Structures are given as C-alpha cells and as structure tokens.
Amino acid sequence: MLDIKFIRENPDIVKHACQVKNYPDVVDDILNLDKRVRELKTITQTKTAEKNKISKEIPTATNKADLIAKSKAISEEIANEMAELADKENVLNDLLHSVPQIPTPDAPIGPDESANVEIRRIGTPRTFDFTPRPQWDLLDMNGWWMPEQIAKTCGTRLYALCGELAELELAVQTYVIKKMIAKGFKFVACPSITKPQVIFNAGHFTGSDLSVMNDDVFMLEGTDRCLAGTSEIILNSLYSDEILSENVLPMKFVGFSPCFRKEAGSAGRDTRGLIRVHQFNKVEQFIFCKPEDSEKMHEMLLNDLCETMEDLELPYRVIANSTGDMGFNKVKMNDVEAWVPSENAYRELGSCSTIGQFQARRTNTRYRKNATNEVDFVATLNNTGIAAGRALVPLMENHQNADGSVNIPKKLQPLMDGRIKIGGKHQ
C-alpha cells in the first residue's frame, strides 16, 4: 500500500499510476474520506482528553457523583462518533489497499504485455541440422515423465519427472542455491503452507478482502491455511511488525519451496508439458534493504538471473515490462525469457522486481536509521532464482541431439556425477 500522506500531497501522480496500471482511480474518494476521518479524530480526541481529565479527578474529588455522571455522558458522545469513525476508516482502508504502487517513470507505458520492450538479447538461437523436438516428444521418448498415469492419479496440470531428468531438476536447483549462498544470500528452505494474511501482505492482490485470492490460491478446506504460490510471500513476512537495525540491511535471502498455483484464468494455455502447472519447485531471491539502495539491488539481482541463463548456456533476452503488465505492487519489473526452439519464441523463465516500500507497509517491516534514529519502512525486491520445472523446457530443447539425448551444460555436469548428456536411444 501507499502512504496516505503521499497520496494527499501527490494526488496527480497516484491518479496517473492508477491509469497506466489499469486500476480504478479512487483518489478523490480517498481524499474526501481522509478529510472526514481526520475531523472525527480531532473531535473524539478532544472529548477523550476531557474525559481523561475528569477520570483523574475522581479518586480525590468530593463531588464524585457529579463527575461520574459527566464522564458517562461524554463517553456516550464519544461512542457515537467512534462508531462513524471506525466505519469510515474501514472504507478508507479498503480503498487504500486498492491503489497500486507507483511505477518507475522509465517503465514502458501500456495496457499489457504487448507494450513490453526488449532491452537486450544475449546468445544466438542454435541452428539445428535436424528438426528439433518439442519438450513433450523428448519427455516421451526418454521416459522422463508419465503424463497418463499422473493425469489419472492426480489430475491435469501436474507432472512427475522421472529418471535422469528428475536428477537434472535437482541439479539445477542445487546449482542455483549454492551459487546464491556463495554470493552471500542466506538459504531458507521454506514451508509451502501459510496463512492468508501472508499472501495479502505480499500485495499481489488488490483490496483488503482476502476472498479475492480464492481464484488464484489453493485454500486448505477446513483450516485457516493455504498453499503458497512462491516462497517470496513467506520471506516477505518474516519480519512483519518488527523494527530492524540499519546495520543488518541489506538482508539477502535465497528461498526454496514447492509452489502452488490454481492457474484458474489460463484454461487452454500451455496445456501440454512443464510450462504451466499447479505445482513446481522454485528458487527465489529476496532482499530487504534501505529504500535508497533499492535500485542497485535490482541491477544486482537482474544480473544474477542473467548469469544463471549463461551458466545454463541458454539464449535469452531481457524485457522491460510495461506498466500494465508489471502487476499491482511493483515499481519496476524485468522479465528474463529463454529461447524455446519448438515455439520459435522466447518464453518467460523468471522475473526481477522492485517493490519499494509497498510490501513493507503491509507487513509493517521497518528499520531504524543510525544517523537520525528515525524509523522508516524497508524496501523489498524479489527475483526468480530458477523456476526449476519450467527451466527444464529450454534446457532440453536447446541442448537436444538428433537421437533425443540432451547435453548437460558444463556448470551442471559436476552435480550430475560428471555425465555430459542424458537420455537418447540407449533408454
């Protein structure tokens, strides 16, 4: 959420953000309500001060009965005004939670992903001297999954990895986690079960009505828990309601967890293969830092993701996501897309996001400045370390051979006991 003071002082900036991010402009409603709420606060506080004064006199007073009656009368007045105040504050809060984060001025402006801009392209898609196979053919011919059995057993949009490809998934995860540990990130293997509040805190959804997430999040029926769509949300809430010392910032985490998504709005898209599923494993980077350090942290994270693409020997490109595509809570977002030969296209493998203080306001995560002793909200950033299942698609397709075998990138070979390729006719 945004600071109400910021909205008061910069209504035009906020209105513009609502417009370019495709959210309703509720700024005027907010300002009106805010005015009334502050009036009511002033009134009730003045009366409360009077009541407190009387209460203080009662123990020593001679005319106790009079004072008690007076105090009772004031209490009733206060109660009425407080009722209106609580009501108005609730509405105001809902509206505040439906205002999107202000995007960075250099983000492309547009309604959706069609306005995204490619900012650089690294590596050249390979020229094949045979017809490259799509992921599902490689999975089938190598026995690396069991689609019919899993559809029968667990339902659609789920897969089981088998044999050497399952080993490769572990290797990719381990590779990225170790790489991040070496870069100073603290490894946290996160739970996947969490509380709805934690999902709300992450700010992916608008409003303060927790039921809006029902379309996207698996609720665990009969409990007050749900399944996390990413370890980002767990990491984000780790220090909620805490005041951190400036000295501990930046705090850098590499999280790992199975991730669960309903994918309710994607019927018919990517129905085959490993791209879009209800459950997958993901390594995630997450940073808490001082707001002024946020920009350089973004560059660092984006660079980490690019480095991983290069370690995996994948041709890729970096996207500047448009205001309409970046999401409710983000200041800036860069997708990294890897080349997928069978689709003759780049597909999203990860994304690097600057959130500013938006999540920290929801989690109430603050830090105390050494110089002034002031308290301020931290800034947060998140980045895909590697979405393991999805990454296997370009890995298989780009590194495939005519016989259906797949070469293993050099950096992963040590984690595969030195094997240089997997699969092929021998299976």
Place this chain on the structure above:
RNA sequence: GGAGCGUUGGCAGAGUGGUAAUGCAGCGGAUUGCUAAUCCGUGACCGUGUUAUAGCGGUCCACAGGUUCGAGUCCUGUACGCUCCGCCA
C-alpha cells in the same frame, strides 16, 4: 486430541482496578583523558502544529469483545509459545 502455564518497548523484567518501574543494548549529547569510564537524553503509531523542529492531544501491555466513571490488572473468545499426557513415527 486433552490439561496446565504463559504473551508487557530492540532484549531482559516489575506492576493490591486510579492511568506502565528498573536494568541492558542501540542511537544522540556532555565530561574526564586513553585499549576506556562516568553522566544526561532517547519507545511506536495517529491527529494537530511547524519551512523544518518544538509544542499540544490521543492511542498502544499478543488480538478481539465485555464489566467499570476508570482495565496491563477482572470476565469471555481467538492466535501464538512453553510444559506434560495421549496418539503416531
């Protein structure tokens, strides 16, 4: 699943229904003069006010209700934690 105990500032820790001690840490300042010591100040949030401070007022003792003129304190519910029992590995 059952029972008991607990939750007070960054941490530790007092608090007969009359409006939150104290210690430590951190930060700021003063002083002495040298591997440091001593002293003083310093909680968060909101409103008001200010160029910015200050000031003034309100709220906050896990959370939400209730009793009361008045609740950290009494009552009810919830969450979380600890201990024990049961169950399972």
